[in-house]
Ligand SMILES: O=C(O)CCC(=O)C(=O)O
C-alpha cells in the first residue's frame with residue numbers, strides 16, 4: 001500500500017474520531033494546517049490573489065424585491081431575476097421582508113452552537129448524513145482529495161422540523177425557518193414567472209416542501225492560501241437561500257474567473273441549484289461556487305437553506321412547457337433520491353453529476 005495514502009487515511013480517521021472538527025484544531029493552538037487540509041494548486045486557483053470583481057462590478061445583481069406585490073413593478077423584478085438566473089445562477093435580494101435583527105439573531109445562534117463546550121456538541125457529531133440534526137466537518141471527508149476548513153451543523157427544517165433542536169439555537173432556528181420559507185416561496189414564484197410558467201407551478205409540485213439547513217462555521221485559518229472553506233461545487237437541491245455574515249469569502253465561477261459575492265448588509269444570496277437547472281431545461285444555471293478559507297480572526301458564519309422536493313422518489317425532469325422542437329429536453333428525468341445519492345457519494349464537485357443526466361444534443 002502506498003504509505004502516503006495510508007498515512008492520509010490514518011490522519012483523516014484521527015481527525016474524524018476527535019469529533020472536534022476544525023474548530024477543535026484551532027482551539028488546540030495549531031499554527032500550521034495538517035497535511036490532509038492542503039489542497040492541490042488546481043483547486044487553489046485565484047486564492048490569495050485579488051478577485052476580478054473590481055473589474056466586473058455588475059455581474060452579481062442586487063435585486064430589490066419591495067415591488068414584488070405591485071402589478072406595475074413585478075414584471076421588472078421577474079425580468080431581473082430571470083436574467084440573473086440564466087446568466088449567472090446567483091443574485092442577492094434586498095427588501096425581502098426580513099429584518100437585519102433576525103439575521104443577527106440566527107447568525108449569533110449558529111455561532112454560539114459551534115462555540116459551546118465540546119461535550120455539548122460531540123454527541124451530535126457523525127460521519128453518515130442520515131440524522132435529522134448532525135454536526136459534521138466536511139460532508140465529503142472520505143471522498144475528497146483534500147479537506148476544507150469548516151464545520152457544519154446540518155439539520156432538516158422541513159417538511160418536519162425535528163423536535164429536539166439544540167437548546168442554544170432552537171428559538172432562532174424556528175424563527176429563521178419561517179422567514180426563509182417565505183423568501184423562498186416569493187423568489188420561486190418570480191423564477192417560475194421568469195420561465196413563463198404559472199407562479200405556483202413549482203410550489204404545487206411540492207418542490208419547496210423540503211428544506212435542509214447548513215449552519216457553517218469557518219474558524220480562523222492560519223494558512224488560508226493552502227486550503228479552502230468549501231471547495232468548488234454546485235448545490236444539489238432546487239434553490240438555495242444563503243445568509244452570510246459580513247466576513248466575505250464566497251465566490252462564483254463566471255467564465256474562467258472566480259468572482260466575489262460581496263457581503264451586502266441586509267441582503268440574502270439566492271442561487272439556482274441542480275434540480276432547477278434540470279427542470280428549467282437548462283435555462284437557469286446551477287452555479288459553481290466555493291468559499292475561501294477564513295483569514296480573519298473572527299469566525300465566518302453562514303447559513304445555507306437548501307430547498308428540495310419533499311417527494312424524493314418522484315421523477316423530476318424538464319417542465320413539458322419548456323420543451324419544444326427548437327429546444328428538446330436537455331436532461332432525462334431523475335429521482336431526487338438518486339440525485340442526492342450520487343451527489344454525496346463523491347467529492348463535492350461542479351457539474352459532473354449533472355452530466356450523467358444530460359441528453360446528447362441532436363444537432
Ligand atoms: O458559506 C457560504 O457562503 C456558502 C456555503 C455553501 O456553499 C454550502 O453550504 O453549500
Ligand SMILES: [Fe+2]
Nearest residue numbers: 233234235289
Ligand atoms: Fe453551496
